[in-house]
Amino acid sequence: PPQFTREGNTNHLHEHKPILVGRPYSYGTAGFREHADQLPFILYRIGYLASLRARTTGKAIGVMITASHNPEQDNGVKIIDPDGEMLAEEWETYATELVNASDEEFPTAVRALETQLNDPPLGSTGSIVVCGRDTRASGQLLTQAARAGATLFRTQFEDRGLVTTPQLHYIVYVLNHASFGPAGEEGYYRHHALTFKELFDKLSKSLTNYTPKLHLDCANGIGAQKMRKLERKLPNGALNIHFRNETGVLNHECGADIVKISHKAPAGFEDVPVNERCAVFDGDADRLVYFYKKEDGQIELLDGDKIALLIAKFYKEHLSSLGLEDECTFACVQTAYANGNSTRYLEEELGITPICVPTGVKHLHHEAAKYDCAIYFEANGHGTVTYSDRFYELLERSDSEAAFRLRVMSRLINKIVGDAMADLLAVELILRHYDWSVQEWAAMYEDAPNKQIKITVFDRAAFITTKDEQKLIQPGSLQVLIDEAVKRRGEKARAFVRPSGTENIVRVYAEAASQADADLLAAEIARATDDYKDCDSDS
Ligand code: G16
Numbered sequence: 001p002p003q004f005t006r007e008g009n010t011n012h013l014h015e016h017k018p019i020l021v022g023r024p025y026s027y028g029t030a031g032f033r034e035h036a037d038q039l040p041f042i043l044y045r046i047g048y049l050a051s052l053r054a055r056t057t058g059k060a061i062g063v064m065i066t067a068s069h070n071p072e073q074d075n076g077v078k079i080i081d082p083d084g085e086m087l088a089e090e091w092e093t094y095a096t097e098l099v100n101a102s103d104e105e106f107p108t109a110v111r112a113l114e115t116q117l118n119d120p121p122l123g124s125t126g127s128i129v130v131c132g133r134d135t136r137a138s139g140q141l142l143t144q145a146a147r148a149g150a151t152l153f154r155t156q157f158e159d160r161g162l163v164t165t166p167q168l169h170y171i172v173y174v175l176n177h178a179s180f181g182p183a184g185e186e187g188y189y190r191h192h193a194l195t196f197k198e199l200f201d202k203l204s205k206s207l208t209n210y211t212p213k214l215h216l217d218c219a220n221g222i223g224a225q226k227m228r229k230l231e232r233k234l235p236n237g238a239l240n241i242h243f244r245n246e247t248g249v250l251n252h253e254c255g256a257d258i259v260k261i262s263h264k265a266p267a268g269f270e271d272v273p274v275n276e277r278c279a280v281f282d283g284d285a286d287r288l289v290y291f292y293k294k295e296d297g298q299i300e301l302l303d304g305d306k307i308a309l310l311i312a313k314f315y316k317e318h319l320s321s322l323g324l325e326d327e328c329t330f331a332c333v334q335t336a337y338a339n340g341n342s343t344r345y346l347e348e349e350l351g352i353t354p355i356c357v358p359t360g361v362k363h364l365h366h367e368a369a370k371y372d373c374a375i376y377f378e379a380n381g382h383g384t385v386t387y388s389d390r391f392y393e394l395l396e397r398s399d400s401e402a403a404f405r406l407r408v409m410s411r412l413i414n415k416i417v418g419d420a421m422a423d424l425l426a427v428e429l430i431l432r433h434y435d436w437s438v439q440e441w442a443a444m445y446e447d448a449p450n451k452q453i454k455i456t457v458f459d460r461a462a463f464i465t466t467k468d469e470q471k472l473i474q475p476g477s478l479q480v481l482i483d484e485a486v487k488r489r490g491e492k493a494r495a496f497v498r499p500s501g502t503e504n505i506v507r508v509y510a511e512a513a514s515q516a517d518a519d520l521l522a523a524e525i526a527r528a529t530d531d532y533k534d535c536d537s538d539s
Contacts, residue, residue, distance in 0.1 A: 004044035004145045005103045027087070027095040029360040029501030031078025033067050036138035039075055043142045045098045045106070046077050047129065047149025047157075052113065053091060054127035054155055055120035057082050060175035063150075064168045065133035065142045069219075069257035069282040070503065072250040075138045077146070084173030084416035086362040128156040130172055132163035134222045134284045135250060160185065164222050164285035166419030173416050193233035195412040196425050199405060200238050203429065209437040212240045214428070215278040217266045219255030220248040223285030227421055239428060244268045256282040256289045256381045256420075261452050265291065265299050277438040279427075280381075281420045287381035288420040290427070292438050300442050305342035307427060308332060308377035309350070309444055311385060314409070314430045315373060316350050318402045328394050333367045333376035335359045336469045336496055337452075340511055342379075345445040358469050360501055361418060373410075382418040385410065405433075448492065449515040451522035453508040455529050460499035462535035463506050469498045475535060481528040489513075489521045497529055 025032060025042065032042050047063060054061040062080030070076070079087040079095070087095070094113055101109040114120070129150040133139035143159055150157040160171060167188050174183045181191040218224035224246035231241055245254045245268050254266035259280050265272070272278060274293045281288060290302035312332050319325050332346055333355045346354045357363040361382055368374035368386040372394070377383025387410050395403045395410075409429070414422040431441060457463070464474040472479040478497065486493045495510040508529060510522035 004040050004148055006041045006106075007103050025096065025099045027092040027099075029362075030068060031064075031076055031087075032095075032099065033070060033074060033076035033502050036067075036073055036075040036136065036142070039077070039138070039142055040145045042099050043077055043145035044149040046079065046095060047131075047146035048110065048152050049091070049095055049098055049149075050079050050129045050146070051127075051150040051153060051155030051157075052117065052120065053079065053081070053087075054129055055122065055124055055153070056117055058124045058126045060126070060128045060130050060172050062168045062172040063129055063131040063146050064165050064284075065131065065136075065139050065146070066165055066284040067136065068134075068165070068284045068286065068502075069251055069255055072136060072252070073138075075136050075142060076502075077142070080169055080172045082172065082176045084169040084176075085365060122154050123156075126176075128158060128175070130158045130160055130168065130175065132160045132165075132168035132171070134165070135162060135220075162222055162225070164226050164419075164421065166286050166414055166417050166422065167226065169417040169419075170414060189230050189233050192230060192412065192422055192425060195408055196238070196429065197235050199408040199412065199429050200235055200432075202401070202404070203432050204435070207432065207435050209440060210432050210435050211277070211437070212238060212428075213242070213276065214239060215242045215244060215269065215272050215276060216424075217245045217254050217259070217269065217278065217280040218243060218285075219266075219281050219283050220245045220250045220252065221255070221281065221283035221285065223281035223283075223420060226285065227281075227424075230421055251283045254280075256280045256287040259291060259299075260289055260301065260303055260380050261454075263299060263301055265293060269293075275439065279424055282381070285420040286418050288423045288427075289381040290438065290441075292442075300439075301447070302438065302442055303339075303447075304377040304379045304381040304383050305334070305339050305447075306441065306444065307381070307423065308334070308375050308383060309342055309345055310427060310430055310441055311413075312346065312350055312352060312375050313444070314433070315375065315385070315406070316352060318406045319373075321402045322395075322398055322400065322406075324394055328373060328391060329371045331355055331368065331371045331374040333357055333364045333374055335364070335378050336498070337379040337509055339379060339450060340448045340492075340494060341445045342447075349445075356468055358467060359498070365417070377418075381420070384415060384418045384423065385413045386415050448511045449513070449518040450509065450511045451515075451518045452510075453522050453526045454500075454503075454505045455508065455526055455533060456505050457499075457533045457535070458504075459535065459537050460504050460506060461537035462532070463497065463499040465496070465498050470496045472497055475532050478528060478532050482525055485521060485524045485528070489517050493517065493521055495521055495525055497525060 050061045059082035067074040067076040291299045346352045364376035368376040372388045372391040492513040512518040
């Protein structure tokens with residue numbers, strides 16, 4: 001349809017947002033993300049590509065329309081593979097090629113891809129594209145574009161409407177693995193509520209420090225309505241959630257990204273008393289962080305690292321008590337953003353060697369999948385636990401309480417992808433298990449003071465890092481300045497600059513012995529980086 005062509009797209013664009021010329025689109029960390037006006041032709045082509053993936057695999061494939069923590073006016077799309085995972089890498093390349101083709105080149109690109117993939121049959125049994133979207137206003141039009149693309153070669157298209165990103169991953173997984181659990185969105189609630197109850201019923205109800213009261217920032221996103229549905233199915237009194245930021249402007253002064261980066265309570269939390277446990281989702285409910293307000297007016301943030309370590313402690317202790325420490329390979333996967341003290345705690349207190357991989361869920365997930373059981377979390381609150389079949393077999397050998405708890409926990413946490421709602425249920429059960437207040441949890445370790453700054457650049461591709469993202473290869477002269485700045489701030493200082501995979505920005509991260517030093521170090525590096533903001537990847 002003409003409105004979903006690249007040229008046609010300009011017809012219904014606001015004039016100030018023409019189709020980008022010069023900067024190629026690329027299937028990044030979280031698929032394509034742009035101002036929503038840029039996206040109809042991209043959705044059309046991605047709808048087509050998802051249908052081709054469905055035809056090639058004979059399976060259900062997901063198309064999630066979301067820009068997660070980014071502002072309301074942005075949107076994005078990513079494809080979910082049959083196992084509920086991120087799109088296979090070679091298909092990311094196809095996506096990038098298809099989207100960058102001109103309208104004239106598009107039919108030829110389609111034909112070439114069909115031939116390369118041996119002309120997968122039309123309408124093969126099981127092949128279906130399942131689409132979901134977050135609450136962004138642009139989502140409906142983009143769904144139509146995806147539908148038009150998917151049905152180009154008669155692939156069945158199912159619109160699941162408003163869902164969280166992890167719910168669509170769950171729906172796709174269950175469509176392809178019927179034995180896993182109940183199907184659809186309702187199935188998602190049933191699965192999580194029943195599993196939660198199984199463990200909840202076995203945990204002590206006489207608690208001293210843990211309290212079921214929780215304030216939840218829903219980022220004005222899809223998590224609000226979906227968490228309410230899930231909460232209604234939980235056992236009475238298990239959780240007492242005070243919902244906040246349910247219907248305002250998406251991610252505006254609230255949500256996990258802002259709380260993590262600014263270290264401030266979200267808007268709408270002014271009346272929350274000090275020391276009470278607060279949880280925060282992002283716009284599509286795949287990230288979770290916690291915090292509480294302190295007497296001094298600051299907040300204590302419990303980010304993805306703290307969640308990872310709480311879960312790691314629980315798993316590690318259970319595996320030890322079952323005598324499975326040697327037999328069951330176990331790991332914790334982090335990224336360069338992991339707080340230095342979380343990494344130290346993992347090694348020194350829990351005896352787990354941390355593994356560092358590049359930013360992006362797919363990198364963490366792939367690494368985690370190499371172990372019988374692995375916890376992966378990004379500091380920003382994205383994460384989950386993965387398990388091998390062998391993990392379940394090892395647990396089957398025992399009918400102890402510890403084995404029971406691990407079995408249930410492993411069904412509760414969404415092993416397919418980081419899921420704020422499932423992670424929240426898991427954290428709450430673990431806190432209940434330890435009878436911990438949020439302060440006791442926070443006291444596991446003290447975060448090394450840190451600071452993050454975003455810098456808008458002309459072309460993020462001009463910034464190239466080493467694999468672990470801790471050093472810039474290009475511009476090399478900027479890395480020299482970073483090294484010098486870090487050295488001046490003493491032994492505990494650490495900093496890096498890396499291009500975002502989701503926005504046209506670079507991120508500066510700095511850690512130091514004091515907050516003042518971390519702020520100064522980040523500011524100094526930000527100033528140096530700013531001088532390179534007009535760099536072009538071609539120059
Ligand atoms: C996405 C990815 C995350 C990543 C985040 C920020 O999250 O799924 O793995 O950490 O972007 O990435 P970057 O620093 O490269 O911009 P979300 O919540 O935006 O989908």
